[in-house]
Amino acid sequence: MRSRIVIVGGGFAGAGVARRLERLVPDADVRLVCPDDHxxxxxxxxxxxAGVLPARAATVSLSRRLRRTxxxxxxxxxxxxxxxxxxxxxxDGRREVLGYDRLVLAPGSVTKVVDIPGLREFGRGMKTLAEAALLGDHVLGQLELAAATTDPAERERRCRFVVVGGGYAGVETAANLQLMxxxxxxxIRGLDPALVRWHVVQHAAELMPGLGTRLSEDTHRVLVGRGIRVDLGTGLTVVDDTSVTLSDGRRxxxxxxxxxxxxxxxxxxSHLGLPTSHxxxxxxxxxxxxxxxxxTALGDAASVPDLVTGGDATCPPTAQHATRQAPVAAANVAASLAGRPTTPYRHHDLGLVVDLGGADAVAKPLGIGLAGLPAQVVTRGYHLWALRAxxxxxxxxxxxxLHGVGGSSSVRLGLTTGSGGLVELEHLDDYLSAEQAGAAAGAVP
Ligand SMILES: Cc1cc2nc3c(=O)[nH]c(=O)nc-3n(C[C@H](O)[C@H](O)[C@H](O)COP(=O)(O)OP(=O)(O)OC[C@H]3O[C@@H](n4cnc5c(N)ncnc54)[C@H](O)[C@@H]3O)c2cc1C
Structure with missing residues (x-):
């Protein structure tokens, strides 16, 4: 009988495993469960x-990448x-049950929502294509509404944008959207560009602590030089539909x-009934x-020992690790089906790249700190290489x-009527426990 392998998640981890398994176990029945076709x-x-790239440019088609899955x-x-x-x-909302001989779990991660009043209702995430497209639309819509209103307080409110989190996702989001x-x-006629204000609120004492003090300071300088206010050592305490309150008491x-x-x-x-860590x-x-x-599990959803760092360290949730774990996971699934010994995952970190838009970037390839244009060349070269297609x-x-020559052609796509909330867009509340899954599987005809 053909071995049944079910892979959950079509990100760079899950799709990478499927691609390898097609070659390593050509006679297996491999199924990839993914809500997206890319x-x-x-x-x-x-x-x-920020409208630098159209939404589809950030995707790789699964049906083009995979042949037999x-x-x-x-x-x-x-x-x-x-x-x-x-x-x-x-x-389309139906329930289906898949049996497996081997299960590969690579569903990635979601935005971590902590217990801050109003965050679930009014916070926007940056983890899905829908969230990114909706955020771009929302921001453009705020500028138009600001120009249309005669109320100065409303105009100021709509022109203020707050990004909470000073890691690479927050910094890149604020930097790119500020340029847009x-x-x-x-x-926009009737709108004073000087009214537009971006804030980055960061709990830690520096931006992107993992990059080291020098690059963190370089990033800080670029942001502040563009008029972005950076509040370090500051948290968010309350969000509502018209304001945020920060840990220093400011509203x-x-x-x-x-x-x-x-x-x-x-x-x-955390719904599998198996041990988890964070x-x-x-x-x-x-x-x-x-x-x-x-x-087997890999990517952002797995707690994988970091053998290079040693001790209790686990691999951080990065695209780099997710991509590199895929061939090891596939080889080990094939080995276990064939009754051969498995091999451990061991990988040196290649560093981080951060695109701040325009000619600005910071990067730390192989431990070498770069800023400005050389960093932007490394950053964009790395992203192109990492796309693999x-x-x-x-x-x-x-x-x-095109963007470099023609500048921003950002237009609103008419998506602002959606809720844009991260709880709904990231399906944070939609899972079954192992017992509920057993009962649900039994109920499916
Ligand atoms: C804004 C931003 C910038 C980043 N920049 C960098 C960077 O510069 N360098 C870097 O190394 N990392 C970066 N990362 C992190 C990196 O993107 C992740 O570590 C990487 O995508 C993890 O890969 P993954 O395959 O584990 O998960 P994902 O890429 O999240 O893929 C998960 C897949 O599983 C699917 N899925 C989810 N739930 C289910 C389910 N229940 N059933 C079936 N399928 C499911 C999803 O639709 C998706 O296809 C960034 C992340 C963000 C958000």
């Missing part, structure tokens, strides 16, 4: 929001590990709060769940060139 390259989302368009909402079954909610609003505000009137202060593993992982499924160095060799690389490079 892998999303998340590091480009801030540029999608069967795509199941839906989300895995529960797993019954004892019965080896996955409950899938298809994109600077360019667009000057074209800022705003209609836009982007929450990028951390990611949490997919909620699916919400991520605990796996061994070979990416298999201890005591459950038929279940010639068509996607060409689309991104062409759009960068």
């Amino acid at each position: 892998s999303l390259y998340l590091p480009l989302l801030p540029q999608v929001a 069967r795509l199941v368009p839906g989300r895995a909402v529960g797993v019954d590990p004892a019965a080896r079954r996955v409950v899938v909610e298809t994109i 609003t600077a360019s667009v505000a000057g074209r 800022l009137e705003t209609a836009t709060v982007v929450w990028t202060a951390g990611v949490a593993p997919s909620p699916l992982m 919400g991520a499924l605990v796996v061994g160095a070979d990416l298999a769940v201890p005591g459950r060799p038929e279940i 010639p068509g996607a690389m060409a689309r991104v490079a062409t759009n960068w060139a």
Whole structure:
């Protein structure tokens, strides 16, 4: 009988595993469960929001990348590990059950929502294509509404944008969107561009602490030089529909709060009845769940020992690790089916790249700190290489060139009527426990 392999998640981790398995176990029945028909390259989302890239440029088509894998368009909402079954909610709302001999879990992460009053209702995330496109539309809509109102207080509120979180996602989001609003505000009649204010609120004492003090200061300088206010050592305490309150007691009137202060593993992982660490499924160095060799997990959703750092360290949730874990996971699934020994995942960090828009960037490839144009060349070269698909690389490079020559052509797509809330867009509340999954699987005809 053909081995049944179910992969959950079509990001760079899950799709990478499927691609390898097609070669390593050509006779297996491989199914990839994913709500989208593409892998999303998340590091480009801030540029999608800012209109530098069209939404599709940040994606790689799964049906083009994969040849033999069967795509199941839906989300895995529960797993019954004892019965080896996955409950899938298809994109048209039906329930389907998939049995497996091997399960690969790579559903990535979601925005980490902490217990701050109003955050779930009014915070916007930056984790999905829909969130990025909606945020871009929302920001452009605020500028238009500000120009249309005769109330000076409302105009000021709509022109203030608050990004909470000073990691790479928050910094890139604020930097790229600030360039967009600077360019667009000057074209809107009746709007004084000087009214547009961006704030970055960061709990830690510096921006992007992982990059080191020098690059963190370089980033700070670029942001402040563009008029972005950076509040370090400051948190968010309350959000409502017209304002945020910060930990130093200040209340800022705003209609836009982007929450990028951390990611949490997919909620699916804490519904499996298996050990997790900070919400991520605990796996061994070979990416298999201890005591459950038929279940493998990788990417942002897995707590993978970092053998290079040693001790209790685990791999950080980065695209770099997700991409590099994929071939190891695929090889180990193939090895376990063939009864061969598995191999551990071990990888040196290649560093981080941060695109601040225009010619500004900071990067730390292989531990060498770069800023300005050299960093931007490294950053964009890295993103093109990481896309791994010639068509996607060409689309991104062409759009960068067009944007470089023609500037921002940002227009609103008419998406602002959606709620834009991260709880709904990231499906934070939609999962079943292992027992509920077992009952749901039994109920599906
Ligand atoms: C704005 C931003 C900028 C970033 N910049 C960088 C950077 O510069 N460098 C870097 O290394 N990392 C960066 N990252 C982090 C990086 O994008 C992630 O670490 C990486 O995408 C993780 O890959 P993954 O495959 O584990 O998860 P994801 O890429 O999140 O993919 C998960 C996949 O699973 C699917 N899925 C989710 N839930 C389910 C379910 N229940 N059932 C089925 N499918 C499901 C999703 O639709 C998606 O296809 C950035 C992240 C963000 C948000």
